Amino acid sequence: MSFSRFILGCALAMSTAFALAATPGVSDREIVLGSIQDLSGPAAMLGSPVRDGMLLRLEEANAAGGVHGRKLRMVIEDTGYDPKRAVLATRKLLDRDQVFAFLANFGTPVVMATMPLIVDAGRLHLFPFSPHESTYSPLHPLKFQIFAPYQSYMDAATRHMVQSRGYKRTCLLYQDDDYGLEVLKGVEAGMARLGQSLVEKTSYKRGATDFSSQIARLRGADCDFVVLATVVRETIAAMSEARKTGWMVDMMVTASGYSAQTHELGGAAVEGLYGVSVLPHPYAEGANSALADWIKRYRKRFGVDPNVWSAMGYSIADLFVQGANAAGRELTVERFVSALEQLKTTRDFFGSPEYRFSHDDHLGNRYGRLAQIRDGRWVILSDYLK
């Protein structure tokens, strides 16, 4: 080996070592990830399964030798849906834990308060649970999202329902926050593309339990199809109120109401409810062998049955593992971003969509599937609607 080659080799090795040392959260032995979840606040019922789903995938990856020999470690902070706690938790994860990336941060106020801190620190902000457009647009190299925006898939789902079933009088019941407004925009856009408009729309305040006046108003407008921008409890309450008054109108809820809890708690009142799914619920009954095996592993690890949120958490962690594997041994933020932009996922055993990112687009999926509650469980009716 010539002296100049030796020097070049040393310089390359040093620069690689420096680049690795300069990548927070990445050491020879492990990759540290962070997640800000609601484990004690109003969305704790969703945050806990998301966390467990992620942990299961990371533990499996570690059991299989990790990613290019590095173990994956996740530090999870509970914010109770409080932006103040979220800001402090973010600083902890950035400064003390030195995480490489944030995964699945939960809730719009929390995400909006913490996302600027995260990307300003040069860390990845991956797949947050927030419908806010700013999680992927305008394009930012460190922001990636896989959850289809309400606006996009509710546009397609409303059009599909109105076209295929010939509804003439479509109405909307929506929560008066960012979630409800996003759905409203999507439904109105879908109706406009069909040359129609909403016959009636009415809102409710988050946490409402009595929907008698809203249902009376929608019934008074003679709606033949009601879109629900509600979450689980409100979906059940609104539909129960309609059925109680003998109104058998067709209703369709967003992915926020697509949950096993909807039919478990709602019972007969929610039978026939349509819903939009961005990932099918993992039912043990009728599951394919891979899914049945996953459910068994999840039960063994956490002692409870998984739900759709567990599947989402698992999918998010799986996407990270795929991206990190594709990025290669010399893991840096730039390499990970480049790997994710070129990644082509396939349908997995959950029936998830094929996620596609590109250099110009960091939203991996825009579509949802139509489902319906039949005999006390969600049944998928269509492929991803475009």
Place this chain on the structure above:
Amino acid sequence: MLRPLLLIAAILALAVGVLGADYAFGQATLVATYAIAGLGLVIIVGQAGQITLGQGALVALGAYTETLLAMRGVPPVLSVPAAMALGAAGGALASLPARRLGGLYFAMSTLAFALIVEEMLVRWTALTRGGAGLSVPTMTWGGLRVDAPLEQMVVSLAALLLAWLACRRLLAGRSGRAWRAVREDEIAAAEACGIDVAATKLRAFAIGGGLAGLGGALYTHWIGFISPEQFGLMFSFELLMLVFIGGARHLSGALWGALVVVSLPQVIALLRDVLPGQWSRSAGLETVLFGAVIVAVVLLRPQGLAAEARAGQTQVRKGNRD
């Protein structure tokens, strides 16, 4: 005055050493911001003896005023006083039922005021964007941008210091004596001395509201995104809890309370990291431990942390002023 300052410096130095600079500065920023809002409650609750359940709404008024003005390019030297003025006006408005109501009935009216403000912020979408919330621009004045944790901490601590000095001056003067007279006995202690009880209560609420507005104006920049749900009843209760833990009758109680409310969950989170696996997985562990600490504080120091620290000292002579 020197002792609290030394205490703050010692805690901050310890925090920087243990937590790392930015994380510690972030905590100090929010502790100071909450303490400013807490000072307002010390005046209303601890000095004037009125129970208010709507302080979160006054913080919201300050936060929204500051955000809307900052979005239009108004510098903080104008927008922050405007936020304080709106908080003060809100406080004065919330105090009006006190002319006819007292005790729990008046507290209920402040609760109603908070609900009205929250509802207004949700419904007035043309201005507030309702539940969709507002992204808050960085605090900027001339060429100065307050966006680093250290800068935010300096601004918060400076604002806290000014607010503290102003409150101290007020409590030592005629207003402070009038508030304490109203607190002790509206008729025998206050009216008998020729104190206008209604005006005294209004002044306490206006100043408390102004401080809440100042806290809100800073909070909005540090959090960077506001929506009405952040300023709900839980937030009002959190502020009330803050002053009772810290000691409602002492200005330093606001700081002690803010330290507990803001930083204790973080300390618990750090301790949780060293617990064995299954423990650290427990959902809501921080909340449970936080609740336990609050109960312990209430049992062991019912007058608040600041009161205990001064036990046996010259409280009576100084009129519980600081």
